Amino acid sequence: MRWPADLPPDTLRQPDRVSCGAASVVAARVLLSPWRPDDDVGAEIRQEHRHLTSTRSPRDRFQLPWPRALGTPPWAVANALRALTGEHVATVHVRPRPAIGYEVLRENLATRPVAVYVGNRWLPRHVALAVGVTGEAIEVFDPAAGAVLTIGSARWAEHRVGIGGWSHFWFVV
Numbered sequence: 001m002r003w004p005a006d007l008p009p010d011t012l013r014q015p016d017r018v019s020c021g022a023a024s025v026v027a028a029r030v031l032l033s034p035w036r037p038d039d040d041v042g043a044e045i046r047q048e049h050r051h052l053t054s055t056r057s058p059r060d061r062f063q064l065p066w067p068r069a070l071g072t073p074p075w076a077v078a079n080a081l082r083a084l085t086g087e088h089v090a091t092v093h094v095r096p097r098p099a100i101g102y103e104v105l106r107e108n109l110a111t112r113p114v115a116v117y118v119g120n121r122w123l124p125r126h127v128a129l130a131v132g133v134t135g136e137a138i139e140v141f142d143p144a145a146g147a148v149l150t151i152g153s154a155r156w157a158e159h160r161v162g163i164g165g166w167s168h169f170w171f172v173v
Contacts, residue, residue, distance in 0.1 A: 001031060001113060001132045003141065003148050013146030015042035020164070021072020021115070021127040022049035023143035025080045028113045028129055032084050052076040072127055077115045077173045085112045091173045098169045099157040102138075105172050109133050116140065117171035118163050124170035128163045 003009060007030060014023040022045045029035055037044050052072045074091040081089045094101025108114045109130055119125035132139040136153045144164040155161055159168045 001109070003131055003139070004030060007036060009141055009148050010146030011037070011041055012045070012141070012143060014143040015045055018071045019045050019049045020143045021077050022046070022052055024115050024127045024129040024141065025052065025072075025077060025084075027131075027141050027143070028081060028084055028115075031113050031131060048080075052080060071125075074115075074117060074171050074173050077127065081112065081115065081173065087112060089173060091171055093170070094172055095168060095170045098159055101169055101172055102153055102156040105130055105138060105156070106133055108172065109138070115171075115173035116163075116169065117173070118161050118166040119168050119170055120166060121159075121168055124168075126164040126166050 012023055012027050014020050026037065026045055026048055049072065053076065078089045078091050092101065092104050094104065105114055105116065109132060114130040116128050116130055117124040118128065126144065128143065129141040130138050131141055131148065134150060137150045138156070140149050140151055140163060142149055142163050149163065151161060156169055161167055161169050
């Protein structure tokens with residue numbers, strides 16, 4: 001899978017500090033369908049964030065509520081990706097074994113875009129969307145930068161990811 005040529009990545013830059021998960025879900029929708037956002041992309045991402053943190057997702061699935069100020073919970077991103085792909089989407093905690101997490105990430109990228117949670121050694125703090133594999137590296141849309149980054153396998157395995165300034169690899173969704 002590749003980032004679409006008709007949409008610059010900075011178009012989907014997150015509009016605030018807490019909507020990285022929502023921006024990643026919107027990016028997944030762009031990758032998986034012919035849909036493209038309208039002129040007010042920030043409003044689209046904020047609306048997605050409201051859906052992802054509510055008790056009832058727009059995909060008509062119950063989910064645990066979550067304070068919007070804390071960002072987007074992994075189960076909500078999993079529900080959204082499940083609705084977009086029709087596949088079962090699991091959340092895999094990879095912090096203790098990032099090398100195995102890298103392999104899980106590569107395997108999932110064979111069929112769909114994959115959300116990744118990164119952070120510091122204590123907490124996950126940022127969500128990005130892995131969009132493809134290039135050799136031993138992963139191409140990742142970083143909604144904070146509005147850019148597609150290429151991150152080599154060693155950086156994933158050694159907690160030197162560097163997405164949005166965060167080093168540690170936490171979850172594969």
